[in-house]
Amino acid sequence: MPTNPLNHLNFSAGPGALPESVLLQAQQSIIEVPDVGLSILGISHRSDWFTSVVAELEDNIRKLLGLAGNYHVLFLQGGTTQQFSMIPMTLLRGRTTAADYLHTGYWSGKAITEARREGSVREVWSGEASGYRQLPSEEELVFAPDAAYLHYISNETVEGLQFHRVLGRDDVPRICDMSSDFLSQPCEANRYSLIYAHAQKNIGPAGVTVVLIRDELLKDAPGDLPGFLDYRNHIQAHSNYNTPPVFAIYVVLLISRWLLNDIGGLEQMGEINRRKAELMYRTLDESNGFYRGRAELQARSTMNATFNLRDQKTEQRFLAEAHAAGFSGLDGHRSIGGVRASLYNGLTLAAVEQLAGFMEDFLRRN
Ligand code: PMP
Secondary structure, three states: OOOOOOOOEEOOOOOOOOOHHHHHHHHHHHHOOOOOOOOHHHOOOOOHHHHHHHHHHHHHHHHHHOOOOOEEEEEEOOHHHHHHHHHHHHHOOOOOOOEEEEEOOHHHHHHHHHHHOOOOEEEEEEOHHHOOOOOOOHHHOOOOOOOOOEEEEOEEOOOOEEOOOOOOOOOOOEEEEOOOOOOOOOOOHHHOOEEEEEOOOOOOOOOOEEEEEEHHHHOOOOOOOOHHHOHHHHHHOOOOOOOOOHHHHHHHHHHHHHHHHHHOOHHHHHHHHHHHHHHHHHHHHOOOOOOEEOOOHHHEOOOEEEEEOOOHHHHHHHHHHHHHOOEEOOEOOOOOOOEEEEOOOOOOHHHHHHHHHHHHHHHHHO
16 A cells, blocks of 8 residues: 555645545545445445444544534535525524624635624624734623624634634523534534534535534524525434435544544644644744744634745745645635645644745745
């Protein structure tokens, strides 16, 4: 078996790098799933095998997070973007009270736009004035005690901003988009009423979105939602309401096994991710201003390190040379440009060491 079948190291913000051992099992499953005798691309979503995949994955996620029994674990389609709509459709439509939203960057802006279609939104805090380079301190936040719910994004993927604490009041439903840091570290999941995260950053390929939802949150949901957009239908059908993405869900199962058995759990995963981020930011901070971190220090993300070089021309040359040297996916998001190194679960510390070495060398040559 090759030890490194890939020519490029994947620093993309998503879909992102997946562990090599998982890729090899996924490759095998395309030809034949062990013990089933069929390609995964042709296995029925109603088969006993797929039922057992969903059950084991749900169980693994519960184990990894220490999730309480009053949560449903769902595997849905439509990406995180669909959740931006499903959440306010379920919890805001027809209500007189507003929902509290934090506007911390590109993706929370999208979530707010969708919520406003369904009801009233109060922006608790906006990072617009700082160009979305900061996150609020506790003193800057006043949450409404009667809000329909509080919504925020734990890690703003575009800007590279991450909350390193849980926000909000315990008596208001707390809802969080964890798309870009889900299962990358422990997260006190039981303090949230709803957590959602698409797979294509830390836990698999695109096509499936994990939703953890506390049962009581749905008690007043409207009765006339489209069937596909009603969480209750997915709960009742055990994430098999219509044909689900069998392959994507299987890869997420492989990742959950890898997290449990190879990595040893979320404490260990968090420690590895912290070391990767530390090395990345040290490389920026010890460059005498050659590499300029975008996010304010306390808000720096362990998942997406965003930075600029002294001018556009040098930045473009850096990106071109990095790509030629085998470092893929470093371009910043189209909305803000710059450089973004994404350090998801599947990317190894050795890969970050190689990038840091390249960056030091580029600095010396320039
Ligand atoms: N939320 C966050 C934090 C994201 O990073 C992204 C995509 N990168 C989205 C939402 C949108 O996700 P999707 O493409 O699955 O709809």
